[in-house]
Amino acid sequence: MEIRLLRETDSRLEVSRIYEESWKTAYRDIVPQAYLDGIPAGHWAEALDRAGWDTLVLTEGERLIGTSSVCASRWPDWAGFGEVVSLYLLPEFIGRGCGKALLAAAVNRLAGQGFQEVLLWVLEENRRARHFYERAGFAAPGDFLVDEIGGKSLREVLYCRSAFL
DSSP, X not given: OEEEEOOTXXXXXXXXXXXXXXXXXXXXXXXXXXXXXXXXXXXXXXXXXXXTOEEEEEEETTEEEEEEEEEEOSOGXXXXXXXXXXXXXXXXXXXXXXXXXXXXXXXXXXXXXXOSEEXXXXXXXOHHHHHHHHHTTXXXXXXXXXXXXXXXXXXXXEXXXXXXX
């Protein structure tokens, strides 16, 4: 297993597929099924090279099995924080320590950029992910935002922690 920065030669479609498969598994019974079923191949491919973002990939041999993108906080109320924008694994790698390793690498990347504090957002109904981040030292200070996905209003919970736990 290796965690590294996304390379020019890495397939953006393959990384997007990690998002797609993860969404279809993690958000089942949270996000409307019609939306999940309609996610097109390559939906996230363009976002991977967004200016100011660092995208990490987790590999097993030559296979890409996980990804995480980080950046300076996109939220004015949390200026000065680093942000874990995303963290996704292929479903068959969940529960094997891969997410923990990928999260640690993402937080370390932000710490290396000088961020003292890290934030991320989690769908309120995604209990498994919330528990995962809580076990990793993140805490919810009580801030929420509402997002609409597939015609359904969903609350996202803010989680924060020090970059140096």
